Amino acid sequence: MRKTVLQGALGEALMCTVNERLKKVDYDQLVEPFKLRNEADGAWRCEFWGKIVRSAITAVWATGDEELRAMVDKTVQDMIATQTPDGCISSYPADRQLNDWDIWGRKYALLGLERYYEMLDPDPAVLQCCCRMVDHLMTQIGAEEGKKSILKCGWHTGLASASILGAIVALWRLSGVEKYRKFAQYIIDTGCSTDGDIFACAASGVTPAALGNGKAYEMTSCFQGVAELLMIDGEDDPAQRAMLKRYFDAVVEREIFVTGAGGAKDTWGEYWFDGALRQTRSDCGGLGETCVTATWIRFCMRMLELTQDAKIADELEKSLYNGILGALAPDGTHWMHVNPTPLTGSGSKICADDQIGRGFGTPYGGNDCCRAQGPEGLSVASIVAVMENNGKVFVNLYEKLTSGNLTVSGNYPWENQAVIRFTAPEKCILALRTPEFLKSVKLNGKSLDFTVGKYLEIDREWKSEDEIVLEFDFTLRELTAPGDAAYTAVKRGPIVLAADSRGKVPGAKINELWNGIGLCEYAAAGNLMDKSNTLTVWHRK
Numbered sequence: 099m100r101k102t103v104l105q106g107a108l109g110e111a112l113m114c115t116v117n118e119r120l121k122k123v124d125y126d127q128l129v130e131p132f133k134l135r136n137e138a139d140g141a142w143r144c145e146f147w148g149k150i151v152r153s154a155i156t157a158v159w160a161t162g163d164e165e166l167r168a169m170v171d172k173t174v175q176d177m178i179a180t181q182t183p184d185g186c187i188s189s190y191p192a193d194r195q196l197n198d199w200d201i202w203g204r205k206y207a208l209l210g211l212e213r214y215y216e217m218l219d220p221d222p223a224v225l226q227c228c229c230r231m232v233d234h235l236m237t238q239i240g241a242e243e244g245k246k247s248i249l250k251c252g253w254h255t256g257l258a259s260a261s262i263l264g265a266i267v268a269l270w271r272l273s274g275v276e277k278y279r280k281f282a283q284y285i286i287d288t289g290c291s292t293d294g295d296i297f298a299c300a301a302s303g304v305t306p307a308a309l310g311n312g313k314a315y316e317m318t319s320c321f322q323g324v325a326e327l328l329m330i331d332g333e334d335d336p337a338q339r340a341m342l343k344r345y346f347d348a349v350v351e352r353e354i355f356v357t358g359a360g361g362a363k364d365t366w367g368e369y370w371f372d373g374a375l376r377q378t379r380s381d382c383g384g385l386g387e388t389c390v391t392a393t394w395i396r397f398c399m400r401m402l403e404l405t406q407d408a409k410i411a412d413e414l415e416k417s418l419y420n421g422i423l424g425a426l427a428p429d430g431t432h433w434m435h436v437n438p439t440p441l442t443g444s445g446s447k448i449c450a451d452d453q454i455g456r457g458f459g460t461p462y463g464g465n466d467c468c469r470a471q472g473p474e475g476l477s478v479a480s481i482v483a484v485m486e487n488n489g490k491v492f493v494n495l496y497e498k499l500t501s502g503n504l505t506v507s508g509n510y511p512w513e514n515q516a517v518i519r520f521t522a523p524e525k526c527i528l529a530l531r532t533p534e535f536l537k538s539v540k541l542n543g544k545s546l547d548f549t550v551g552k553y554l555e556i557d558r559e560w561k562s563e564d565e566i567v568l569e570f571d572f573t574l575r576e577l578t579a580p581g582d583a584a585y586t587a588v589k590r591g592p593i594v595l596a597a598d599s600r601g602k603v604p605g606a607k608i609n610e611l612w613n614g615i616g617l618c619e620y621a622a623a624g625n626l627m628d629k630s631n632t633l634t635v636w637h638r639k
Contacts, residue, residue, distance in 0.1 A: 099481055106511075145203050365436075425437070514571070599633065
């Protein structure tokens with residue numbers, strides 16, 4: 099991965115959530131269930147350590163924050179210390195293991211440890227811990243006689259437990275041990291759901307809402323695992339690529355809202371439910387769980403690495419600048435669980451709560467799955483902003499940043515120009531994303547031709563005096579709602595605009611007048627995080 103430091107809207111938000119959220123987590127409390135192994139009420143405390151710590155690891159990698167690094171170092175060692183001689187790390191007692199959210203929690207613990215090993219400290223003891231975890235798990239589940247099927251180890255028709263696939267693929271990549279590759283294939287061969295093989299069904303054109311039980315981010319994690327396996331398997335598989343692309347395209351078309359968020363159906367917006375086609379309605383559950391959005395961003399990142407398709411980078415930008423920035427409280431302490439519902443007015447942004455009122459007992463340190471996953475979605479921006487592959491440097495985000503010798507200056511997306519320079523000579527093919535609102539590209543004053551939706555590739559020995567100037571057309575654009583021509587949304591470049599019940603919003607970066615309605619960026623609208631502060635994204639024509 100190419101190290102990139104973001105200094106614009108995304109970079110500022112990341113530092114805010116590092117300082118006001120990730121540094122203030124009680125990491126000892128998160129480890130405690132694994133020490134005690136007393137989880138017996140199905141309240142999924144087991145997920146918080148892995149979700150929060152993997153977010154913190156990427157944030158440390160992206161920002162270099164030493165205080166957070168020390169906290170991560172300690173909590174990783176604390177988690178490793180919970181491993182029993184048989185290799186198990188679990189928050190469940192032995193007689194309850196494999197039930198409820200046990201495999202789910204183990205998945206996130208494994209993902210956190212793997213990411214620590216890969217991004218912060220390649221300590222062999224950490225990798226050994228991961229191997230022992232999975233070795234123990236393989237004694238419990240599998241296709242062999244006497245073992246339990248992974249599809250019968252948890253919730254959502256097996257999707258939750260099978261979503262450990264990506265963590266198993268990562269272990270194979272990191273260790274090179276072939277038995278983990280075979281274990282990953284076992285999970286894929288199950289189809290990941292008792293309601294049918296989600297991969298075969300997706301390949302045949304079954305819509306996302308009809309795959310398994312429709313649980314969005316568990317399902318998407320399974321597809322992400324296949325993408326990651328395909329990236330490292332050494333052999334191209336056109337059928338697998340086509341299946342992944344068909345799933346991706348179907349989610350974009352049928353599930354992702356104008357804000358780049360996704361999920362609907364239940365109160366918390368957790369399911370694929372043809373959400374893009376229902377996003378102007380108020381009878382389809384909550385709209386857009388932040389966990390779904392963060393997982394979608396991770397999947398988009400893997401698909402972008404796999405395909406180098408610039409249109410996937412467009413989707414990433416949409417989700418990051420709208421769905422993710424719009425879910426973060428201004429002070430950085432909280433994240434929304436569900437997006438304002440409805441998006442046609444009277445919806446408000448509310449901070450994610452804990453387990454109170456959901457029938458799962460007492461609060462657990464104010465933690466919420468989306469409060470844990472929001473920083474994860476945000477931190478991905480530092481990975482995807484500038485990516486490198488086979489001698490090509492792909493610039494996907496245009497906010498102010500530094501990435502090796504490459505710099506981007508300007509105040510994108512608030513101002514309509516970005517300037518790319520190199521601080522030292524570098525020979526590479528520079529591939530520039532060309533969004534639909536890109537107006538012109540000039541290299542040292544000379545205009546370059548480009549095709550919207552395709553990377554503009556420039557092969558050159560770059561020098562410090564070279565300058566690329568990108569100009570964007572930020573004229574307001576009207577979008578008609580999919581499946582509901584009665585509603586219109588407004589965008590300014592990559593930014594979705596919204597009307598706030600306060601009228602002009604203090605501190606907003608954008609204040610535009612459209613059809614007599616005052617609009618600001620979606621991230622600023624409703625940012626009092628109070629039921630009285632409503633906003634409107636879709637406007638009736």
